[in-house]
Amino acid sequence: MLKMSRRQSLVLGFSAVAVSPGAIWAAAPVADDPWPGLVTDVFSDTAMQRTDSVVIMEAPYRSLDAALTPLTVNLSPPAGDAIKTVTLVVDRNPAPVAAVFRLGETADVSRIETRIRVNENTAMHAVAETVSGKLYVSEKFIKAAGGCSAPSIKNQDEAVASLGKMKLRQFGAPTSASAPREVQLQIRHPNNSGFQVDQVTHYYIPARFVSDIKLWQGEDLIVGIEGGISLSEDPTVRVTFRHNGAKSFRADILDTDQAAFSASWDAIPPGSSAS
Amino acid sequence: MVCNGATVLSRRTLLTGLTALAGITQRAAAETPFALREIAPGIHVHLPKPALVAAANQGDIANLGLIVGDAACAVVDTGGSIAVGEKFHQAIAVITSKPVRYVINTHTHPDHLFGNAAFQGAGTEFVGHHNLPRALASRQEHYLVSFRQQLGESLMANFRFVPPTVLVQDEMILDLGNRRIVLRAWPAAHTDCDLTVFDEATKTLFTGDLVFREHVPVVDATLLGWLQVMDGLSAIKANLMIPGHGAPDETWPDGLLAQRAYFESLASDLRKDIQEGVGMSEAIETAAASERGNWQLFDEYNGRNASEAFKELEWE
Numbered sequence: 240m241l242k243m244s245r246r247q248s249l250v251l252g253f254s255a256v257a258v259s260p261g262a263i264w265a266a267a268p269v270a271d272d273p274w275p276g277l278v279t280d281v282f283s284d285t286a287m288q289r290t291d292s293v294v295i296m297e298a299p300y301r302s303l304d305a306a307l308t309p310l311t312v313n314l315s316p317p318a319g320d321a322i323k324t325v326t327l328v329v330d331r332n333p334a335p336v337a338a339v340f341r342l343g344e345t346a347d348v349s350r351i352e353t354r355i356r357v358n359e360n361t362a363m364h365a366v367a368e369t370v371s372g373k374l375y376v377s378e379k380f381i382k383a384a385g386g387c388s389a390p391s392i393k394n395q396d397e398a399v400a401s402l403g404k405m406k407l408r409q410f411g412a413p414t415s416a417s418a419p420r421e422v423q424l425q426i427r428h429p430n431n432s433g434f435q436v437d438q439v440t441h442y443y444i445p446a447r448f449v450s451d452i453k454l455w456q457g458e459d460l461i462v463g464i465e466g467g468i469s470l471s472e473d474p475t476v477r478v479t480f481r482h483n484g485a486k487s488f489r490a491d492i493l494d495t496d497q498a499a500f501s502a503s504w505d506a507i508p509p510g511s512s513a514s
Numbered sequence: 515m516v517c518n519g520a521t522v523l524s525r526r527t528l529l530t531g532l533t534a535l536a537g538i539t540q541r542a543a544a545e546t547p548f549a550l551r552e553i554a555p556g557i558h559v560h561l562p563k564p565a566l567v568a569a570a571n572q573g574d575i576a577n578l579g580l581i582v583g584d585a586a587c588a589v590v591d592t593g594g595s596i597a598v599g600e601k602f603h604q605a606i607a608v609i610t611s612k613p614v615r616y617v618i619n620t621h622t623h624p625d626h627l628f629g630n631a632a633f634q635g636a637g638t639e640f641v642g643h644h645n646l647p648r649a650l651a652s653r654q655e656h657y658l659v660s661f662r663q664q665l666g667e668s669l670m671a672n673f674r675f676v677p678p679t680v681l682v683q684d685e686m687i688l689d690l691g692n693r694r695i696v697l698r699a700w701p702a703a704h705t706d707c708d709l710t711v712f713d714e715a716t717k718t719l720f721t722g723d724l725v726f727r728e729h730v731p732v733v734d735a736t737l738l739g740w741l742q743v744m745d746g747l748s749a750i751k752a753n754l755m756i757p758g759h760g761a762p763d764e765t766w767p768d769g770l771l772a773q774r775a776y777f778e779s780l781a782s783d784l785r786k787d788i789q790e791g792v793g794m795s796e797a798i799e800t801a802a803a804s805e806r807g808n809w810q811l812f813d814e815y816n817g818r819n820a821s822e823a824f825k826e827l828e829w830e
Contacts, residue, residue, distance in 0.1 A: 299795065303817025307825060309795035352793060354825075385660055393822070394702040394735045395648060406829060410791040421791075425828065473825060477793065 273330045274362060281326065281336060282366065285374050293317055293375040294325065294367035302357050305386030307471045311352040312365045312377070314342075320369040325351065329469050331361035333387055333432075337469035343460035347481035349419065351462065354471040356432070357383035387432050387468065398472075401427040403500040405490055413509040416484050422461075423477035424454055424490050426500075432468040449474050451493040456506070457485025482506070548601040550609065553762060554716040554754055556582040556693065558609060560593075560602065564729035564759055564810045567594055567625055569666040574598045576625045579720050579756055580606055581713055583690020586615035590711050590720045590756075592629030594661075595669050599629020616641050616688055618697065619678060620722025620758065621705045622649040623734075624657045630676035641688070642678035643699045643707035650677055682709055700724065700747075703740035704733070704758075712750065719752035719766065727760025730809035730816060731773050737823045741777055744770055776805045780819060784827050794824050 278284060297311040316322045325340040337355050342348045357363075360382050367375045404427040413420050426449060433446025452464040452474070461480050489503040550558050558580040567573045573594020581588045587610060592599040606614065619627045619642040630640060654675055662670045680686075682699045696712040704723045711720040723732070724740070724747055733740065748767035755763040763769025780802040787797035801820035806812050 297795070303798055304821035307821045309793065309798075311793075311795065352795075354794065384663075385656065394706045394739070395645070395652075396706065397702065397736070408791075408828070423828075427829075475825075 272362075273335065274364065277328055277330060277335055277364075281328065282374060285372075287366065287374040287376040290367075290375040290377060293322070293369075294365050294377045296363065296365040296377040296379045298363060298379045298381050300380075300382065302381055302383035302386070305357050305383040308355050308357050308381070308383065308386065309352060310355050310363070311350065312367075313350050314348060314367065317369065317373070317375075320371050320373065322348075322367045323370050324368045326364075326366045326368070327353070327355070328364040328366065329355060329357060329361055330363065332356065332358045332469045334467045334469055336467060338467065339465040341460075341463040341465075343456075343462060343480070345459055345481075345483060346456070346461045347419075348462055348478055350421075350477075350479035352423075352477040354475055356386035356469050356471055357381055358387040359384055398427075398429045402429070403427060403492075403498065405492070405500065405502040407488055407490065407502070407504045409488075409504075409507045413482065413507065416482065416509050418482075418509070419479050420482045421477065421479045422454075422488065423475060424452070426452070426474045426490075426492055428472070428474060428492075428494060430466075430468065430470055430472050430474055447494060447496050449492055449494050451491075452476065453491045454478070455489045455491075456480075456483050457487065459483050459485065461488075548605045550580065550602070550605040552609075553756075554713075554718050557713060557716055557718050557754075558582070558606075559756055559762065560605075561761070566811065566814060567661065567664045569664075569669060572597045572669060573625055573628060573661070573665055574601075575759070576623075576723075577756055577758055577760075578602055579711070580609070581690060581693070581695055581711075581718075582610050582612055583693035585612065585689075585691025587612045588616040588618055588688060588690055588695060588711075589614050589633060590618050591620055591626040591722070591758075592617060592633060594625035594628045595665055596629060596631050596672060597669055599632030602629060603632045612691075614638055615690070616680075618642075618709065618711055619646060620710070620720065621708050622646055622653060623705065623723065624661050626722070626758070627676075628657075628661065628673070631672075631674050634676055639680045640676055640678045641680040641682065641686075641697065641709075643709045644681045644683050645699075645707040646678050646681070646709075649705065649707045650675065700743050701739060702735040703743035704731075704735060706735045708743070710747070710750075712752065717751065717753040718756065719747075719750055719754070720756045721747065721758060723758035725755065725757040725763075725770060726773055727757045727763070727769060728810050729759035730812045730814075731776060731819070732815050733819045733822055737777060737781060737819075737826055741774075741781075744774060772808060776802060776809065779805050780816075780823055781827065784820065784824050785830075788824070788828050788830075794821065797824055 292315055295313040302308040314322055327337040328335050329337050363379050365377045406425040408423040410421040428449050430448040431446055448468050449466050454461045462478055486506055487503050491501045493499050550560050553559050560578040562574050565571055565575045579590035617633045617640045682697045686697045688695050694714045698710050700708045708724050748770055752766045755766040755769050783801040798817055798820040
């Protein structure tokens with residue numbers, strides 16, 4: 240078995256249950272607010288500053304599709320500091336830590352959009368940690384039901400056939416080399432939560448999900464993502480960042496079955512039209 | 515493949531079973547009449563109004579069908595709860611003494627097959643798409659939880675899954691006694707286990723949820739796959755089409771036009787947004803908005819359809 244940090248074990252969901260039975264948030268009475276416990280377990284009780292500038296989360300008030308809910312964080316580092324990581328927490332999900340984004344040191348990431356599963360009405364938190372060790376938090380409440388046990392694979396033959404396939408979409412025609420750029424990485428993967436149980440055999444359909452994503456521009460990291468089962472099937476991340484002039488982008492991903500996939504794409508040069 | 519020769523229930527077994535059944539459902543049946551009408555010779559249909567599954571309707575929201583042959587009959591879908599399945603079974607017993615030899619499940623959704631257990635008995639085969647067992651295995655836990663919430667504990671108290679005993683690979687012909695029905699397993703569309711039933715004698719096509727009318731279509735598996743399957747469906751020469759939800763169509767394939775218009779509106783709105791780099795959260799708010807007045811339950815399902823279709827179309 241892999242050695243896991245506390246945070247990783249919370250990301251991983253079922254492993255979290257094995258490592259720490261106290262972490263079965265879904266079983267807690269509805270009235271209990273899981274957030275204080277998460278602050279202890281995930282953030283070691285580090286003080287957090289509520290903010291409406293450093294990290295701002297955007298989410299619908301009510302999810303239109305609990306298995307596929309778009310979520311955005313806008314980032315703006317405090318003066319004299321830089322954001323190192325952003326942790327996305329869906330408080331009442333079985334695996335509450337949906338993803339940890341590690342921002343490339345030179346990438347100036349200002350916006351991240353992804354898609355998540357939301358199991359029930361819940362608060363969500365985006366926590367930005369700066370290089371100087373300060374935590375900033377943004378909170379949203381969302382109404383949703385059943386996103387984690389929802390059938391994640393709608394078209395099973397297709398899902399198996401295309402697992403690991405990737406696509407990078409590059410938005411807008413960059414006007415200059417230094418202008419912010421926006422790309423979206425799409426990964427074909429069932430990101431199986433392991434929460435579907437076969438009533439006849441009583442076996443859980445095993446969890447298999449994308450655990451690690453790294454998106455590069457040349458040799459520089461744009462963003463690294465520790466993902467879990469709270470990310471939707473076919474994990475997708477759209478990110479706005481500063482281009483370093485590299486002529487290509489690359490993505491390396493790893494799933495919990497230790498399957499590794501890589502792909503690279505030519506960067507659209509400034510002044511040309513986007514695809 | 516021809517499938518006949520399954521055990522025929524004895525009259526006595528049948529009556530014993532029905533007597534027991536009648537006891538259980540007498541009160542429920544008295545509360546809600548179960549309408550079953552003969553829409554073509556030997557073809558009986560139950561056509562509830564489009565609605566969300568709720569305790570008040572017992573999950574009776576999907577169209578159900580009965581095809582009566584000389585030797586036996588076949589049931590097309592069983593309703594969204596055992597209570598609905600029992601009412602359906604009881605209504606069949608009033609119409610015919612022929613045994614229900616085949617229970618055909620058009621796909622994996624619970625509003626169509628949670629009544630299966632009401633038909634369980636010696637000699638009854640449960641027939642489904644070859645992908646149906648896999649779909650049920652991966653979804654039943656979710657369906658149990660969500661149907662307990664929607665129907666309430668009492669309607670789900672004696673619930674049990676009845677998986678298919680006969681699987682259709684591609685096409686299968688069932689003989690009900692001087693009456694052949696053709697089952698066809700389709701590639702992924704509404705779900706990845708859609709099955710249609712065609713009665714040769716009356717040229718009646720039961721499409722399951724491959725066709726929605728009135729009730730806004732619900733995209734579960736793949737919008738693009740479904741559009742392709744609709745081309746294949748519309749080539750079937752049918753005099754009468756019974757959709758999974760909504761009114762029958764006697765001018766087939768015209769009954770597909772509204773659904774096609776909805777899908778084309780959804781796809782073209784989303785493609786335009788994807789092309790322009792509009793994000794999912796924004797795109798799903800407005801997709802297919804012009805279709806809103808044409809469908810019931812539009813607000814309940816269009817957002818989810820748009821989300822899933824956006825994800826599918828951005829791979830184009």
